[in-house]
Amino acid sequence: MMDQFLYGTEAAINGLMTGVMYSLVALGFVLIFKASGIFNYAQGVMALFGALTLVGIQEGQVPFAGLINAIFGTNIQKFGWELPAVAAIILTIGVMILFAWLVERLLLKHLVNQEPIILFMATIGLAYFMEGVGDLMWGSDIKTLNLGLTQGLNETIDAATYDWFGYGFYIDNLDITAAIIAIILVVALTIFSQYSTTGRALRAVADDHQAALSVGISLRFIWVVVWAIAGFIALVAGVMWGAKSGVQFSLSLITLKALPVLMLGGFTSIPGAIIGGMIIGVGEKLFEFIVSSSWFGDFFGFTMNATENWFAYVLALIFLVFRPQGLFGDKIIERV
Amino acid sequence: MKLKKLAALAVAGAMLASPVMAELVFPSLSYRTGPYAANGTPVADGFADYMTLLNERDGGIGGVMTKVVECETGYSTEKGVECYESTKGLGALIYEPLSTGITYQLIPKATADDIPILTTGYGRTSAANGNVFSHVFNFPANYWTGASVAVNYLLSENGGSLEGKKIALVYHNSAYGKEPIRTLQALAEKHGFSLTLLPVDHPGQEQKSQWLQIRRERPDYVLMWGWGVMNQVAIQEAANIHFPMDHFIGIWWSGSENDVIPAGMAADGYKALTFHAVGTDFPVFADIQKYVVDAGLAAGDGSNVGTVLYNRGMYGAMLAAEAVKVAQRMNGVADITAGMMRDGLENLVISDETMEPIGFKGFAPNFTVSCQNHGGPGLGAVQQWHADSKTWEMVTDFIEPDMSVIQPLIDEDSAAYAAENNIAPQCN
Numbered sequence: 001m002m003d004q005f006l007y008g009t010e011a012a013i014n015g016l017m018t019g020v021m022y023s024l025v026a027l028g029f030v031l032i033f034k035a036s037g038i039f040n041y042a043q044g045v046m047a048l049f050g051a052l053t054l055v056g057i058q059e060g061q062v063p064f065a066g067l068i069n070a071i072f073g074t075n076i077q078k079f080g081w082e083l084p085a086v087a088a089i090i091l092t093i094g095v096m097i098l099f100a101w102l103v104e105r106l107l108l109k110h111l112v113n114q115e116p117i118i119l120f121m122a123t124i125g126l127a128y129f130m131e132g133v134g135d136l137m138w139g140s141d142i143k144t145l146n147l148g149l150t151q152g153l154n155e156t157i158d159a160a161t162y163d164w165f166g167y168g169f170y171i172d173n174l175d176i177t178a179a180i181i182a183i184i185l186v187v188a189l190t191i192f193s194q195y196s197t198t199g200r201a202l203r204a205v206a207d208d209h210q211a212a213l214s215v216g217i218s219l220r221f222i223w224v225v226v227w228a229i230a231g232f233i234a235l236v237a238g239v240m241w242g243a244k245s246g247v248q249f250s251l252s253l254i255t256l257k258a259l260p261v262l263m264l265g266g267f268t269s270i271p272g273a274i275i276g277g278m279i280i281g282v283g284e285k286l287f288e289f290i291v292s293s294s295w296f297g298d299f300f301g302f303t304m305n306a307t308e309n310w311f312a313y314v315l316a317l318i319f320l321v322f323r324p325q326g327l328f329g330d331k332i333i334e335r336v
Numbered sequence: 337m338k339l340k341k342l343a344a345l346a347v348a349g350a351m352l353a354s355p356v357m358a359e360l361v362f363p364s365l366s367y368r369t370g371p372y373a374a375n376g377t378p379v380a381d382g383f384a385d386y387m388t389l390l391n392e393r394d395g396g397i398g399g400v401m402t403k404v405v406e407c408e409t410g411y412s413t414e415k416g417v418e419c420y421e422s423t424k425g426l427g428a429l430i431y432e433p434l435s436t437g438i439t440y441q442l443i444p445k446a447t448a449d450d451i452p453i454l455t456t457g458y459g460r461t462s463a464a465n466g467n468v469f470s471h472v473f474n475f476p477a478n479y480w481t482g483a484s485v486a487v488n489y490l491l492s493e494n495g496g497s498l499e500g501k502k503i504a505l506v507y508h509n510s511a512y513g514k515e516p517i518r519t520l521q522a523l524a525e526k527h528g529f530s531l532t533l534l535p536v537d538h539p540g541q542e543q544k545s546q547w548l549q550i551r552r553e554r555p556d557y558v559l560m561w562g563w564g565v566m567n568q569v570a571i572q573e574a575a576n577i578h579f580p581m582d583h584f585i586g587i588w589w590s591g592s593e594n595d596v597i598p599a600g601m602a603a604d605g606y607k608a609l610t611f612h613a614v615g616t617d618f619p620v621f622a623d624i625q626k627y628v629v630d631a632g633l634a635a636g637d638g639s640n641v642g643t644v645l646y647n648r649g650m651y652g653a654m655l656a657a658e659a660v661k662v663a664q665r666m667n668g669v670a671d672i673t674a675g676m677m678r679d680g681l682e683n684l685v686i687s688d689e690t691m692e693p694i695g696f697k698g699f700a701p702n703f704t705v706s707c708q709n710h711g712g713p714g715l716g717a718v719q720q721w722h723a724d725s726k727t728w729e730m731v732t733d734f735i736e737p738d739m740s741v742i743q744p745l746i747d748e749d750s751a752a753y754a755a756e757n758n759i760a761p762q763c764n
Contacts, residue, residue, distance in 0.1 A: 001367035007548075007552055010548065011545065011548060013550060014544050015544075018542060018544055035509060066637065069637065073632065075637070077637070131369075132369075132528060135369060136374070140369070140374055140377055141374050141377070141600060142367060142374045142568065142592070142594045142597070144597060144598050144600065151572065151575075151576060152575065152576040152577075152578075153576060153577065153578065170551055170576075170577060172544075172576055238554060241541065244541070244568075244569055244571065244572055245541060245565045245569045245598060246568050246594075246597070246598030248371070248374050248527040248564075248565060249369075249370060249371050249372075249373050249567075250371035250372070250373070250539045250541065250564055250565040251541075252371070253371060253539050253541065257541075257542065285544065285545055288545040289545065289548075292545075292549065305533065305534060305535045306509045306535035306537045308537065308542065308545060309537040309538075315438075
């Protein structure tokens with residue numbers, strides 16, 4: 001029985017860590033929804049695009065090489081240089097800022113005052129467009145991230161828990177890095193929104209667009225800022241998930257993991273995204289651990305596997321019944 | 337007046353144009369976009385490049401040029417069916433759908449349309465029974481023979497006994513991933529090993545629970561039926577928990593360069609099954625380089641030549657082309673129909689005599705197709721990844737599956753399909 005308790009604890013801790021990875025994706029959604037009321041369907045593709053761009057820049061890949069070669073009959077692939085990780089990250093952040101500016105200029109500017117569903121549909125279009133552009137720019141092959149992120153068993157935790165309990169817990173070094181980055185992001189975002197002029201303007205826009213406009217806050221500038229920050233967060237999420245699997249087009253599907261987190265944590269709360277992620281992570285890992293165990297099978301006569309995908313949504317739906325706005329979301333008040 | 341002149345010129349041009357040339361049409365249901373693009377692209381390139389080679393080197397097949405009509409499926413079953421419907425009227429000779437899901441949908445349609453389907457190493461396993469599945473061919477190997485080959489390999493590694501061993505199957509939680517379960521259960525009963533089933537939901541980016549369970553239960557071997565991102569994540573997670581890579585064996589769809597390179601050196605020693613050779617050490621590759629890549633006619637940038645999935649696409653094209661030759665000989669015509677192509681597939685003989693002139697000798701096992709047996713011999717080999725040189729090496733010869741276990745399963749499943757669909761046996 002002690003063994004099962006230890007295994008369950010290990011599953012719960014890993015759930016917490018995995019939940020943080022989900023939260024990294026959910027954070028980008030929250031920022032944009034909070035500032036503009038847009039549910040950004042393209043957030044997952046932004047993570048893919050950011051990670052693709054980072055690897056492409058770092059490896060000196062010529063953007064649109066396939067297209068250029070097909071049109072002009074050339075055979076160019078690379079510039080011939082490789083950039084250090086820091087330089088590549090800075091340049092990629094620049095690309096994501098440029099992307100935010102283009103989204104505002106070419107898309108959002110033309111959709112001011114439209115219904116939320118119109119804006120949502122626009123982000124669906126944006127997602128498909130970006131996926132296509134990403135393919136044309138960097139190709140569809142799987143790319144390996146080379147940022148020096150360590151992965152695998154944390155030997156210190158393994159040894160320490162083995163000494164204490166006689167069983168070494170498995171905690172992934174990459175998950176620990178992700179947790180640290182998530183904490184830094186939340187603290188930085190909180191400080192930014194509480195203490196900087198732009199951050200306060202962002203909150204004002206989030207509270208009331210019209211009122212913010214009336215006191216001279218540029219809605220368009222704030223949108224660029226928000227999309228740029230969401231782009232940066234997408235880049236972080238793309239890097240952390242891409243480190244596990246290589247950077248490939250299935251990265252865009254990580255949004256599937258962020259949706260229950262948003263439903264549970266609320267669409268407008270940054271801490272909600274983190275805590276929601278952790279609840280989903282722990283919940284799904286513990287549930288999977290319990291229903292797949294032999295003692296569950298002995299008791300009920302059956303076991304279950306691969307429950308994580310659907311269980312996350314079930315858990316979120318249960319929370320929705322009691323708190324439709326999510327755990328930390330703004331209370332919905334409809335005036336009639 | 338100008339308009340009249342233009343119309344007259346157009347009519348004259350049409351009259352002077354050369355008569356329509358016969359072509360052998362091969363639709364290619366490819367997926368160069370979407371989450372599985374990294375795998376779909378080299379397969380489609382290999383298929384297209386081999387057909388280009390036939391045109392450039394041999395002037396087509398039997399004097400008739402080949403034409404590849406690509407249709408993008410994005411690995412979506414619905415789009416795959418749309419592609420079938422939109423290309424079958426172009427004179428399609430054969431479909432190689434590159435997806436088990438699409439294959440299942442096309443089996444009744446293609447049979448009704450008298451167009452054969454070739455699913456090398458995927459699709460519906462019991463289609464090996466040609467008596468029931470008249471238009472479906474899944475030679476030279478299928479998932480059930482793959483499962484048996486893996487177990488036979490493990491038997492050879494363990495002195496002929498797996499008694500008391502623990503084997504885990506990590507599989508894509510889909511029709512494809514579930515294919516080997518029945519066979520493995522039967523083999524577990526026969527050889528006395530325990531089988532743990534660990535499904536992974538699509539797309540497979542998160543597998544922590546499965547690998548924590550493997551770390552706890554410490555199976556002797558892990559088999560994998562994965563596809564796409566599931567493979568890369570599984571190999572990385574196996575490395576993370578220090579699972580011995582040479583005890584981790586994937587099916588042939590979990591054994592490409594794409595699957596192991598992201599894990600870097602940690603993937604060293606990982607094994608996978610294959611039903612054809614790896615690398616470029618065959619004369620056909622020199623021809624591909626000369627007539628296709630160097631001539632600027634390659635479907636891609638040429639960088640995929642010799643990779644596992646490129647070779648698989650090329651092998652699929654070669655099998656189709658050889659079946660065309662058989663059909664041309666059988667019917668005494670060069671411009672064959674899809675019905676003739678079906679007959680060609682059913683009378684296909686792959687031997688050293690057929691493989692050597694086309695530069696494929698030793699690339700894959702020899703086999704003979706018959707009316708009863710559309711599945712071939714089911715031979716498979718084991719390849720191992722060397723992370724330092726980034727190459728696969730074949731570490732076994734081609735291994736025979738245990739047909740005494742598989743054949744009854746094929747017979748049972750195909751009989752059920754025949755009863756459900758009122759299919760009369762087609763072979764005498």
